[in-house]
Amino acid sequence: MDFLSESSEEGAMADCFLWDRRFETGIPEIDSQHRTLHQLINRLDRVIACDPSLPALSEILEELASYAASHFEYEESLMSGFESGQESHREAHADFNLKMLEMKEKAAENPAETAPWLLTFLLKWLLTHIVVTDMRMAKKLLAMRAGHSETEAEREAQSCELPLLYTMEKLYDEMAAKTRELIATRRRLAMEISERRALETEFARQARTDMLTGLSNRRHFLELAEQELARSQRDGDLLSMLMIDLDEFKSINDRYGHQFGDSILKKVGEVFGKTLRAGDIYGRVGGEEFAVLVPESDEKEASEVAERLRMEISTIPGSPSDRSERVTASIGIVTLPAVDADIDLLFNLADRAMYQAKRAGRNRTFRADTGTREAPRV
Numbered sequence: 490m491d492f493l494s495e496s497s498e499e500g501a502m503a504d505c506f507l508w509d510r511r512f513e514t515g516i517p518e519i520d521s522q523h524r525t526l527h528q529l530i531n532r533l534d535r536v537i538a539c540d541p542s543l544p545a546l547s548e549i550l551e552e553l554a555s556y557a558a559s560h561f562e563y564e565e566s567l568m569s570g571f572e573s574g575q576e577s578h579r580e581a582h583a584d585f586n587l588k589m590l591e592m593k594e595k596a597a598e599n600p601a602e603t604a605p606w607l608l609t610f611l612l613k614w615l616l617t618h619i620v621v622t623d624m625r626m627a628k629k630l631l632a633m634r635a636g637h638s639e640t641e642a643e644r645e646a647q648s649c650e651l652p653l654l655y656t657m658e659k660l661y662d663e664m665a666a667k668t669r670e671l672i673a674t675r676r677r678l679a680m681e682i683s684e685r686r687a688l689e690t691e692f693a694r695q696a697r698t699d700m701l702t703g704l705s706n707r708r709h710f711l712e713l714a715e716q717e718l719a720r721s722q723r724d725g726d727l728l729s730m731l732m733i734d735l736d737e738f739k740s741i742n743d744r745y746g747h748q749f750g751d752s753i754l755k756k757v758g759e760v761f762g763k764t765l766r767a768g769d770i771y772g773r774v775g776g777e778e779f780a781v782l783v784p785e786s787d788e789k790e791a792s793e794v795a796e797r798l799r800m801e802i803s804t805i806p807g808s809p810s811d812r813s814e815r816v817t818a819s820i821g822i823v824t825l826p827a828v829d830a831d832i833d834l835l836f837n838l839a840d841r842a843m844y845q846a847k848r849a850g851r852n853r854t855f856r857a858d859t860g861t862r863e864a865p866r867v
């Protein structure tokens with residue numbers, strides 16, 4: 490097609506929508522005003538490309554309102570000599586003004602969403618109003634100035650339809666390309682954002698997880714325990730802490746290697762997962778040391794939980810070859826009213842009871858809050 494396109498005066502490289510001489514009506518004042526609108530469309534396009542801010546969008550909306558006021562007044566003064574056809578044209582101008590007011594309200598609420606809507610509206614206006622309605626009005630006016638009657642001039646104005654269709658097709662192609670580009674950019678951005686969020690989630694998970702057992706690490710256990718303690722203090726509950734230390738674990742590592750030792754730690758981690766309740770808080774707090782905070786538990790319930798853990802751990806083989814050898818654990822228990830407790834106190838008392846269990850011969854549970862005597866076996 491023989492389009493006589495040229496760039497707008499605002500900068501050839503940056504303009505997405507090119508001025509086409511077929512937009513020209515032949516009335517210099519109108520064409521000059523239309524080019525102002527065309528430049529505003531390209532400015533809006535650049536604003537959209539840089540994450541639209543309210544001030545940038547408001548400035549364009551102000552200029553559009555000012556453009557419309559003087560341009561419509563001029564066109565309507567030219568149409569004042571017509572006997573017919575000018576009413577619908579005036580209504581279209583009034584609709585444009587209403588649309589600008591609506592866009593102004595939307596822009597105040599959400600400039601990023603409003604800017605593309607405004608661009609779509611202006612391009613449609615370029616296609617349907619300037620290229621069709623204004624063009625017909627200008628042809629009719631020029632024909633009347635050349636001496637034709639209004640009826641003949643109206644007929645003359647209709648004859649410019651075919652070139653207009655070519656111009657509209659070109660504009661449509663530009664709009665479609667721009668839309669495809671916008672969709673591709675948004676899709677890419679959405680993917681990048683979702684990948685980054687997934688990475689952040691994974692980093693956060695790694696930061697709070699003991700990678701060998703998959704349990705909470707010491708820091709995360711303490712965070713969760715602090716939260717639970719605060720909740721229990723509000724509700725006036727009892728709560729218990731268990732400190733679990735695997736017996737002779739260094740000896741297992743020395744005899745059978747660290748790989749075997751690691752496999753035991755993983756199995757102990759699985760024991761916690763299947764033995765404890767959903768509300769219990771647990772983690773690996775040292776090399777072969779684990780802690781459990783049991784909310785809303787009295788001494789008896791805490792002892793039962795400790796005993797279940799001790800028995801489950803004692804089913805894990807403690808040797809790669811001798812099936813009679815089992816892993817064992819010593820467990821210290823403390824139960825306190827939450828209002829009297831803090832995490833350090835619970836940790837210290839449970840730890841001390843755990844060492845009592847070690848000294849008493851290992852593979853047993855001891856309660857700190859009952860004079861560090863051995864807890865009854867279930």
Ligand SMILES: [Fe+2]
Pocket residue numbers: 564578582618622623
């Ligand atoms: Fe118009």
